[in-house]
Amino acid sequence: MPRVKRSTKRSDRRKKILxxxxxxxxxxxxxxxxxxxxxxxxxxxxxxGRKQKKRQYRSLWIVRIGAAAKLNxxxxxxxxxxxxxxxxxxxxxxxxxxxxxxxAGFTALAxxxxxxxxxxxxx
Numbered sequence: 606m607p608r609v610k611r612s613t614k615r616s617d618r619r620k621k622i623l624x625x626x627x628x629x630x631x632x633x634x635x636x637x638x639x640x641x642x643x644x645x646x647x648x649x650x651x652x653x654g655r656k657q658k659k660r661q662y663r664s665l666w667i668v669r670i671g672a673a674a675k676l677n678x679x680x681x682x683x684x685x686x687x688x689x690x691x692x693x694x695x696x697x698x699x700x701x702x703x704x705x706x707x708x709a710g711f712t713a714l715a716x717x718x719x720x721x722x723x724x725x726x727x728x
Contacts, residue, residue: 666701673704677715687718690725 619637625647626633626640633643671681679687688695693714695703704711 663697666697669701669704670697673708673711674715676708677712679715679719683722684715684718687720687722688714691717691721693717 622637622641622644623634625644628634629640629643632639634640667681670684674681674684677684688700695714700711700714703714
């Protein structure tokens with residue numbers, strides 16, 4: 606078999622890792638092995654962070670909706686239950702935006718939810 610020295614492939618791979626590690630502290634940005642470990646660790650945290658971001662936004666939306674529902678004399682769970690029974694198909698992201706920016710619109714949704722809950726109790 607012929608001898609392979611891996612000149613360009615090896616240097617390209619190392620260059621890519623060291624470019625990603627630029628800005629890291631001390632040898633993590635200079636030496637290949639330390640840089641490779643730091644980059645792999647950083648990529649792992651980035652992957653986890655993309656999943657956590659979705660959770661954190663959902664919980665933020667729930668807090669905002671709950672606060673606005675309290676102002677209208679309802680808890681979060683009764684508000685969501687009333688909206689489902691009223692057939693309102695808005696998701697939590699939109700509801701949180703309405704709660705933050707359009708109080709009159711949110712009050713209208715709250716009265717709609719209360720009406721739907723009262724109808725189910727009466728029936």
